[in-house]
Amino acid sequence: MGKLAFFTLADESGPIQLYLEKATLQAAHPDNPEVFAQLTSLVDAGDWIGVRGSLKRTDRGELSVKVVDWTMLSKALQPLPDKWHGLADVEKRYRQRYLDLIVSPHTRETFRRRARIVSTMRRWLDERGFLEIETPVLQTEAGGADARPFETHHNALDLPLTLRIATELHLKRLVVGGFERVYELGRIFRNEGVSTRHNPEFTSVEIYQAYADYHAMMELTEELIVAAAREVCGGTLISYQGTEVDLTPPWRRATMHDLVREATGLDFSSFEASDPLASRARAADAMAAAGLEVPAAADCLGRLLVEAFEQTVETSLIQPTFVLDYPVENSPLARAHRSKPGLVERFELFIVGRETANAFSELIDPVDQRSRLEAQQERRRAGDPEAQTVDEDFLHALEVGMPPTGCLGIGIDRLVMLLTDSPSIRDVIAFPLLRPEGRSGASEAGHEADA
RNA sequence: GGGUCGCUAGCUCAGCGGUAGAGCACUCGGCUUUUAACCGAUUGGUCCUGAGUUCGAAUCUCAGGCGACCCA
Numbered sequence: 308m309g310k311l312a313f314f315t316l317a318d319e320s321g322p323i324q325l326y327l328e329k330a331t332l333q334a335a336h337p338d339n340p341e342v343f344a345q346l347t348s349l350v351d352a353g354d355w356i357g358v359r360g361s362l363k364r365t366d367r368g369e370l371s372v373k374v375v376d377w378t379m380l381s382k383a384l385q386p387l388p389d390k391w392h393g394l395a396d397v398e399k400r401y402r403q404r405y406l407d408l409i410v411s412p413h414t415r416e417t418f419r420r421r422a423r424i425v426s427t428m429r430r431w432l433d434e435r436g437f438l439e440i441e442t443p444v445l446q447t448e449a450g451g452a453d454a455r456p457f458e459t460h461h462n463a464l465d466l467p468l469t470l471r472i473a474t475e476l477h478l479k480r481l482v483v484g485g486f487e488r489v490y491e492l493g494r495i496f497r498n499e500g501v502s503t504r505h506n507p508e509f510t511s512v513e514i515y516q517a518y519a520d521y522h523a524m525m526e527l528t529e530e531l532i533v534a535a536a537r538e539v540c541g542g543t544l545i546s547y548q549g550t551e552v553d554l555t556p557p558w559r560r561a562t563m564h565d566l567v568r569e570a571t572g573l574d575f576s577s578f579e580a581s582d583p584l585a586s587r588a589r590a591a592d593a594m595a596a597a598g599l600e601v602p603a604a605a606d607c608l609g610r611l612l613v614e615a616f617e618q619t620v621e622t623s624l625i626q627p628t629f630v631l632d633y634p635v636e637n638s639p640l641a642r643a644h645r646s647k648p649g650l651v652e653r654f655e656l657f658i659v660g661r662e663t664a665n666a667f668s669e670l671i672d673p674v675d676q677r678s679r680l681e682a683q684q685e686r687r688r689a690g691d692p693e694a695q696t697v698d699e700d701f702l703h704a705l706e707v708g709m710p711p712t713g714c715l716g717i718g719i720d721r722l723v724m725l726l727t728d729s730p731s732i733r734d735v736i737a738f739p740l741l742r743p744e745g746r747s748g749a750s751e752a753g754h755e756a757d758a
Numbered sequence: 759g760g761g762u763c764g765c766u767a768g769c770u771c772a773g774c775g776g777u778a779g780a781g782c783a784c785u786c787g788g789c790u791u792u793u794a795a796c797c798g799a800u801u802g803g804u805c806c807u808g809a810g811u812u813c814g815a816a817u818c819u820c821a822g823g824c825g826a827c828c829c830a
Contacts, residue, residue: 311790326791352783366791386783389769391794396769398825410769503827600830731826744806744824 316358316372325358326371335375346377352390353383353409371486399743401733414734417727420539421735424723428512429492429536431531437514439543442477444470444494450701451475452641453693454497457507470496474513475640475714476701479669482712489518490661492719503731504661506739510719515669519713521652524666525629528656528715529556532627532664532722539726547659547728550625558627559657563616566630570619571597579649583607604691609634609649625655630666639679639695641667658725668713673705 314325329343336342350356387393393410399405400414429439429667445712447466449456451473459468474491481489492512499505516523520742536543536554543554568574578590586608591601596613602679611647612634624630632644633653641651652668670676680697687694 311792313790313792315793323791369791369793386768388780389794391782392770394769395771396765396825398765399769401825702805726826 312343313371314350316356324326324365324369324371325360326365326373328364328373331373331375346374349379350377351383351386353385353387354379355381355383360403373562390743397443398683398741401739404737407630413556415526417723417729417735418737420727422538422722423722424726425492425510425719426536427535428531428719431534432490432512432514435488437490437516438486439491440478440481440486440489441493442471442474442481442491448696448698449473450695451699452497453695455499455692457496457498465532469526473716474511475716476698478515478702478714479514479709479712480704482515482517483707483709487710488515491515500666501740503733504721506720506732506736508740509732509736511715511716512719513714514695515712515714517710517712520668520711521631521654521666521713524713524715525558525654526559527713528664528666528717529558531717536726537720545726545728546732547725547753550659551724553627554658555625558629560629560631560654562631563612566624567612567615567621570623571599571615573597573615575608575615578608607634607636613637621657621662622660625659627656627658629654629656635679638667639683640670640676642670642672643675661721661725662718663721664717666713669709671705671709671710671711673702677702 310329312327314327315322315323318322318667318746326726327343327346332342332346333340344493347755357380358372358374359375360372363371363373370461378591388406388410390410394403394407400411410417410484412683422437432439437544443464445459445468447468449469449472449598451471454472454617456469458471460466461468472495474493474495478489478491492510493510494508495511496508499507501507514524514527516527519527523696533543533554533556536545545552545554564575573590573593575590578586578588578593580586587606590608590611593650594601594611599618601611601616602614603610631654632647632650633655635641635649635651636642638651638653644650644652651670654666655662656664670679677697680702683695684697685694687696720732720735724732725727727735
């Protein structure tokens with residue numbers, strides 16, 4: 308049996324070396340000559356132990372605790388992953404996140420940053436008089452976005468319910484009620500596929516400001532995201548997956564028409580004809596001639612424009628870019644453009660080729676809103692499962708009277724990906740949705756290991 | 759939805775038609791100023807599942823499961 312041993316003791320604040328000297332321990336425990344052997348033989352990597360002792364620097368200069376007493380706080384029954392290689396298996400990192408967190412400081416740092424981003428955004432909004440109000444997750448009608456909801460059921464009321472796909476329609480009711488600045492930062496659920504950019508439950512913040520329009524929301528977007536970037540990246544020049552991204556405002560503003568024309572040479576405003584079908588046909592021919600796909604579901608000029616944008620422009624928008632003025636057909640909740648017929652006052656923010664925010668001057672005209680939602684309902688009947696429904700109570704609220712309002716929605720997960728240099732949305736969600744494993748899955752994963 | 763790749767010990771991986779392996783971890787013993795791997799020994803496996811080909815399958819074929827990445 309030796310006379311000396313070294314352990315590394317770590318808690319969330321970091322590691323420190325334990326200097327274990329047989330003579331010191333025995334002198335402190337004259338009644339237990341085996342104290343050194345017990346400590347070195349009973350303690351394994353992963354156990355939680357407590358120690359008492361004095362600080363010293365070893366001959367190698369490492370700050371250490373010279374241990375005189377110790378106690379086992381919690382025993383690890385499962386061995387830790389290889390201390391050098393860590394958890395290389397991506398799937399295992401997601402399925403057993405607790406292990407990933409133990410062995411990967413980088414993963415821990417990502418979730419610390421996520422927390423700081425969220426708290427910075429809340430503080431920024433609170434300081435400017437925005438009020439956070441929680442709206443229902445369980446809804447009889449899922450509205451406010453083009454997406455399919457999760458369906459559930461309330462037993463006592465025998466009532467079918469859906470999980471919310473957006474917070475929009477309730478926050479607008481609050482504006483009707485007189486709150487001029489409201490927001491909600493919370494979980495949204497969409498019954499859709501899973502990818503490096505999509506998780507069925509994700510976090511968004513929606514912000515509503517009365518007497519503002521989408522131009523004001525652009526400035527708000529810049530300031531809010533810059534505040535988060537400064538908090539976790541220390542500035543506005545960041546690197547994402549090897550690409551330099553400059554978040555210094557002001558960010559580029561460009562209309563969807565101009566961006567599509569730049570990329571393809573196609574001027575969609577020139578396709579307009581007196582007959583909507585003729586407009587659509589002219590645009591379709593031009594797109595086909597330019598080598599673009601023309602999906603049948605894109606049944607009008609506006610949808611074709613968006614299609615052309617998605618095919619040719621979207622992924623090329625690396626530096627932050629506000630894309631302005633969307634077709635009315637794709638934006639049933641946005642206000643008609645003040646000067647451009649057929650368009651709405653809406654922007655989406657793209658960074659590293661990904662939609663990161665969406666905003667508009669709100670549609671507050673209840674008559675216009677009703678006809679747009681009825682058009683959506685018609686699409687739904689025609690087989691589009693993502694088309695919106697008519698929410699009569701929401702329309703009633705608009706009839707009571709809503710002030711001009713700007714709104715903004717930001718995808719928190721995608722923003723966190725950007726600011727933590729994470730390639731997959733699963734890297735920024737602690738427990739992303741995964742298909743259950745057939746055999747060992749849930750039961751074995753229940754035995755947690757500790758650091 | 760399409761394609762490519764992966765799944766072998768707790769972890770990281772090798773083996774690619776002929777007795778299932780290595781390093782680390784675990785257990786036991788030795789060493790003791792170490793910074794991923796000190797020295798010895800012992801443990802440890804439904805080679806993802808199922809079917810097929812074969813004298814013989816972790817290995818080849820097919821189907822399925824679970825993932826990763828790319829494309830739409």
